[in-house]
Amino acid sequence: MDRWDRVGRVAAYGAALALTPYLLIKVSWVVGSFLGLLPVGTGFGKAEWVVLNSATIGMAGIGIAVALALVLPWGMRIPGAPLAFCAWVGTGFLVPVLPYAVLSSLLGSADGDPKSGNDADPSMPGWEAALVQIGFVGMGLGLAIALPTYVRRRWPDVFAGRLGNGGKGSPRALPWMCVVGAAVSFVWLYWAVGGTAGVAHRGERDLAWYVLSGVLGFWAFVASVATWAVVRGRPARVPRWGPMMLGWLGSGSLFAWSGWKLPFTLYLAVAQPADAALPENLALAAALHLAAVGAGAAMLRALVHTRLVSSNS
Structure with a gap:
């Protein structure tokens, strides 16, 4: 050992x-x-x-x-x-x-x-x-x-080599999950810096909500960039372990947090309890969480597939 x-x-x-x-x-x-x-x-x-x-x-x-x-x-x-x-x-x-x-x-x-x-x-x-x-x-x-x-x-080969060893496809075509992840990131970061569009209950916002929106928005952006880099193999000379780790963490954040918050959001939308509310519009929040779950899962699949292609090449 x-x-x-x-x-x-x-x-x-x-x-x-x-x-x-x-x-x-x-x-x-x-x-x-x-x-x-x-x-x-x-x-x-x-x-x-x-x-x-x-x-x-x-x-x-x-x-x-x-x-x-x-x-x-x-x-x-x-x-x-x-x-x-x-x-x-x-x-x-x-x-x-x-x-x-x-x-x-x-x-x-x-x-x-x-x-x-x-x-x-x-x-x-x-x-x-x-x-x-x-x-x-x-x-x-x-x-x-x-x-x-x-x-x-x-799996000793997961982080081995450089991005150029396994990247496939045209760099001009962005993977759809990266576009969705970036869009979700934009909305969360917009709310984190005080944006009010899509916010239904402005008085419900507190410091914790701003911080969490900012942190999750940041990792959604990191996941999108890192996944694009791994899938496209660009920049080719960058060691694989960095984007792979960032893509792993960011895609997991998208999937896990939105997968947890989506049922809670749907519960509030259906039950409408008088003493509990979210700052954001519930329909918009549900759509964002659903998109984040799908993008996170697709990013993981893309990362795993790229690793397999690289290890078999």
Whole structure:
């Protein structure tokens, strides 16, 4: 075991350990709401609250299992595709928004308020909010370190070579997913700098919403540029590992965050609770999230296909 493998081992175990308190907190919320010992989150009925937090329990459990798979021997024996997909979603959720998580924690932002798009109860005590943020940051940093070391062991050709070794097609034709990703990025960045077109409830905007819009818009743009570079093989002399990693993170951010926010947006559009609202127009938000999910998935397919073409050439 070399130095990088030892670092990856520590990072993987650290990621699993960091997310464990979040898993236990969510289990306590579900059990507590069933027994009437804990309140239901603002804007939710008991059934919706249980379903939402049960989903996050499943996501946390998968995240812990993925972290352990990156370091334990059985992780090298299980099928690579589902593990890579779960790792892609996990890193897409956590790594791109680490600055947002740190900033929202420092500002005391209410994690999960509908304004910020997260899933926790605005009335949670400060120590729970701190554990939630530590779990997200710890898992994100752990995956960011452990995943490349795992890929290095299992698929050593992923980041090898330069872009010109595997790029195909005409550089004059932009892949459609890059165009869609750039369009989504423009809207989110426009909102982040104070744009009001498409904003239905201006008073619902807070600092956390501006920061998250900016961060996600930035990564959508990065994903579009990086995917175009990998698919087209331009600039030809740039090492492949840089655009591949940026494309992986950015496309995962598009898919994971919009895949999470789309059902929440549709719920608000259908249920129309009086005490919960999003700043943006719900129809526009739903369309943006749907486009982001499709573009992110297509970017991943393009990145994987290009890698396979390169490794077989």
